[in-house]
Amino acid sequence: MSPALPAASVQWVLDTYDLEPEDAVQIDTGTYSLTNNIEVTSEDEGSSYAPVTFEASPYGVTINRGDTSSGNYAWYVDGAKYVTITTATSSKYPEEPQSWMKVTGASTGIEVRYADSCRFSRIDLCDN
Numbered sequence: 001m002s003p004a005l006p007a008a009s010v011q012w013v014l015d016t017y018d019l020e021p022e023d024a025v026q027i028d029t030g031t032y033s034l035t036n037n038i039e040v041t042s043e044d045e046g047s048s049y050a051p052v053t054f055e056a057s058p059y060g061v062t063i064n065r066g067d068t069s070s071g072n073y074a075w076y077v078d079g080a081k082y083v084t085i086t087t088a089t090s091s092k093y094p095e096e097p098q099s100w101m102k103v104t105g106a107s108t109g110i111e112v113r114y115a116d117s118c119r120f121s122r123i124d125l126c127d128n
Helices: 010-015
Strands: 022-028 030-033 038-041 052-056 061-067 073-078 082-087 101-106 108-113 123-126
Touching: 010 022, 010 038, 022 038, 061 073, 073 082, 073 101, 082 101, 101 108, 108 123
Parallel strands: 022 052, 030 061, 038 073, 052 082, 061 101, 073 108, 101 123
Antiparallel strands: none
8 A cells, every 4th residue: 555556445454454553544535435334343453552543634534424324333443442543633735724534424423342542533523
């Protein structure tokens, strides 16, 4: 993976790689329409000294689950410890407005079960 060849989806990264403490998944600017939950499990957890981080671009990321029926989440953190989901900050394009990652269109935007020491910041949860 690289900026020139990004991954197909966050879930693809989770299914393909064994994320370890200090790993970071950067989510590029854009709208992502989901057909399934983004599921983070204990196989991809961080540690007390270094979380696994999912970091959205500050220039507009929307995660849209597109299904508000029960059990449909945008992010589902199930049994994973030390996971951080956030929006980055940047001064690269000072003329561009920045916004928090928008998570929408789910029964619950972020569902957390059996997970300890997870952090969620700079996220706009709406219409869930």
